[in-house]
Every structure is written in C-alpha cells, then in structure tokens.
Amino acid sequence: MKGVDRLTASTPAPLRVALWLASQGYAVHPLAPGLKVPVRGCDRCSPGTAERPNPAYVEHDGRACACHADGRPCHGVLAATTDADRIAAWWARTPAAGVGVAAGPSGLVILDVDCHGGDVPTAPERLLPGVELPANIAPGSVLDGRDVLALLVEARRATLPGCAPETLTVRTPSGGVHYWFRAPAGTRWRPQAGALGWQLDVRAGSSYAVAPGTVTRSGTYTVLGDCRMVAELPVWLARDLDRTGHRVRPERPRVTLPWRSRSMGSGYVAAAVEAELRAVAEAQPGTRNDALNRAAFSLGTLCGAGRLDGAQVADVLADAARHAGLPEREAAAAIRSGLVAGERHPRTLAGAAA
Numbered sequence: 168m169k170g171v172d173r174l175t176a177s178t179p180a181p182l183r184v185a186l187w188l189a190s191q192g193y194a195v196h197p198l199a200p201g202l203k204v205p206v207r208g209c210d211r212c213s214p215g216t217a218e219r220p221n222p223a224y225v226e227h228d229g230r231a232c233a234c235h236a237d238g239r240p241c242h243g244v245l246a247a248t249t250d251a252d253r254i255a256a257w258w259a260r261t262p263a264a265g266v267g268v269a270a271g272p273s274g275l276v277i278l279d280v281d282c283h284g285g286d287v288p289t290a291p292e293r294l295l296p297g298v299e300l301p302a303n304i305a306p307g308s309v310l311d312g313r314d315v316l317a318l319l320v321e322a323r324r325a326t327l328p329g330c331a332p333e334t335l336t337v338r339t340p341s342g343g344v345h346y347w348f349r350a351p352a353g354t355r356w357r358p359q360a361g362a363l364g365w366q367l368d369v370r371a372g373s374s375y376a377v378a379p380g381t382v383t384r385s386g387t388y389t390v391l392g393d394c395r396m397v398a399e400l401p402v403w404l405a406r407d408l409d410r411t412g413h414r415v416r417p418e419r420p421r422v423t424l425p426w427r428s429r430s431m432g433s434g435y436v437a438a439a440v441e442a443e444l445r446a447v448a449e450a451q452p453g454t455r456n457d458a459l460n461r462a463a464f465s466l467g468t469l470c471g472a473g474r475l476d477g478a479q480v481a482d483v484l485a486d487a488a489r490h491a492g493l494p495e496r497e498a499a500a501a502i503r504s505g506l507v508a509g510e511r512h513p514r515t516l517a518g519a520a521a
C-alpha cells in the first residue's frame with residue numbers, strides 16, 4: 168500500500184505528516200515525543216549521555232548497523248526512510264513521536280535562520296563573512312538571524328521565499344525560520360552552523376530538520392504562509408553556500424602519471440611537461456580535446472625553442488590522452504596541430520630557470 172493511501176480520518180497527526188512527506192520522497196525518522204532529538208534506539212545502539220553512559224552500548228558504525236535491516240529506528244537520521252510500512256510500524260509503536268526529515272537523503276538544503284538573541288557581532292566580517300555590507304547599518308537594526316539574512320538578500324539584490332520564489336517555510340517554537348530548498352540536481356551539501364552568517368545555519372547532508380506539525384515541549388513547528396511546495400535552492404544562495412564551504416565536491420584522486428616526464432628536460436621545462444600532461448590526463452569529458460590541444464601548443468613552444476624533442480612530446484601526450492580516455496585518432500590530430508602551431512611561436516625562456 169502506498170503511504171498516502173493509508174491515511175484515514177483517525178490517522179494520528181504525526182504519522183499523517185510522516186507518510187505525506189515520505190510520499191513526496193522525503194526520508195523521515197521518529198523524534199522522541201515532546202523533544203527535537205531522535206527516539207532512543209535499542210540498547211546496543213544507544214551510547215547514553217556523558218553523565219549517564221549506557222553500559223549495554225556496543226561501539227559500532229551506525230551506517231552499517233544491522234538494526235536498519237531489522238526495521239529499528241536506531242541512530243536517528245541514519246535510520247530515515249521513505250518506506251511506508253516501516254514508517255507505519257514506527258509510529259504505531261510511538262504515536263506521539265515527532266517527525267524528523269533527513270536532509271541529505273531527501274535532497275534538501277534547509278536554511279535555518281535563528282532568532283535567539285545574544286551579543287550581536289560588531290565586526291561586519293562576523294555578521295556575514297566575505298560579504299560587502301553598507302557602511303551605514305543603523306546600530307540596533309540587527310538583532311538576530313532574520314536581520315542578517317535580510318542584509319544578505321539586499322547585498323545580493325535577491326529575494327527570498329515570502330516574496331518569490333515561494334518555498335515551504337517553517338516557523339520553529341523559538342521564533343526561528345526554516346526555508347526548505349531542493350538541492351540542485353547532482354549537487355551535495357554539508358551542514359554548518361554560522362558559516363554563512365551569524366545565526367544562519369544550514370541543514371544538509373547528515374543533519375535533519377523537524378517537520379511542521381511536530382509538537383515539542385517548547386511549542387509546535389508550523390508552516391508559514393500557504394506554500395507547501397519546496398523550491399530549488401536559488402542560484403544566488405547556492406553561490407554563497409558554495410563560497411562558505413557548504414558544497415561537497417567529489418575529491419578527484421590525483422592521477423598517477425604513467426610516464427617519466429623527468430627524463431624530458433629539467434627544472435622549468437620538466438615542470439612544464441609534468442603540468443601539461445597532468446592537465447590532459449585529469450581533464451573532464453567535454454574538455455579533454457581542448458586540454459590536449461592546449462598542452463600540445465604549450466609544449467610545442469618549447470620544442471620550437473629547442474628545449475624539447477617534438478616526437479618525444481607527441482608520444483607522452485598520446486599516453487596522457489589515452490589515460491584521459493580520448494580516442495586515439497582524434498588525439499593524434501589534436502596533438503599534431505597543437506605542436507605545429509606551438510613550434511611556430513618558440514617560447515623565450517629568459518628569466519626562467521631552465
């Protein structure tokens with residue numbers, strides 16, 4: 168049965184919310200009734216607290232825990248699922264459990280705007296690191312995260328939901344605001360607190376947000392406005408989140424070069440060969456041909472200056488192109504034309520330690 172088909176008039180509110188979210192593709196997990204922390208897992212999986220450690224706890228990697236396969240909600244966000252049967256079973260056991268939404272597995276980036284007062288930083292650099300702010304910010308006009316966000320929106324000449332585009336916006340019991348966004352296709356993000364700006368946190372990756380409708384001892388999470396859709400992360404905000412270290416970029420392994428460029432020239436020339444070969448070997452599909460042609464031209468200028476042997480250069484470039492996955496014939500043509508053009512512009516090595 169699909170999750171939403173299960174809903175009846177008597178379905179308790181938290182389960183209703185959990186099933187609706189799951190039907191939209193959001194992975195959910197139960198929160199301890201009245202709290203905003205995940206329900207306690209089984210004994211083996213719960214370390215307890217510093218004051219009251221759990222003697223039955225067995226240290227292990229929650230990501231690979233067998234409890235997930237057994238359907239237990241251990242390890243909080245790591246247990247999150249869109250499986251309606253599992254969700255129904257969890258909330259049958261704890262009907263008053265709140266709903267957590269795992270950000271990363273749900274493809275969400277949630278901007279968490281805090282509103283808990285505190286000492287406002289006086290240095291603009293601490294309000295919004297790396298953003299040029301107007302010099303005339305009136306004293307007392309910045310009180311919490313909402314004001315800091317307003318400054319960022321103004322600095323970017325942008326708008327935020329509430330204006331356009333609209334997106335699901337949730338008010339937290341402490342008066343904070345969560346803007347829910349879809350991560351653009353193919354992008355991954357990490358959570359951070361305060362990296363974007365003072366009282367501006369980001370829920371993404373392995374962190375979670377409390378779903379609207381969840382009741383805690385300090386109040387209820389409620390939807391602001393009428394919008395129930397989640398918009399894609401605005402481009403301007405994605406840029407600022409990328410700039411402040413929230414974007415996860417796949418680490419490209421350094422390619423082990425299969426040739427010995429040290430035997431070709433020395434010092435400056437050897438370094439140039441090494442750099443050009445690496446640029447070709449590590450080029451991404453779509454840019455490989457260009458990279459190869461550029462490398463051939465660049466090394467061709469050294470051949471023209473008599474510092475390298477053209478035939479030898481053509482050989483190692485062909486190796487690098489093969490490494491990058493370029494078709495041989497196509498590579499040979501790019502190498503030939505690049506070398507010929509480069510040789511016509513011999514590189515002057517004055518000032519370079521040849």
Ligand SMILES: [Zn+2]
Binds near residue numbers: 212241
């Ligand atoms: Zn467990």
Ligand SMILES: [Zn+2]
Binds near residue numbers: 212228
């Ligand atoms: Zn476990």
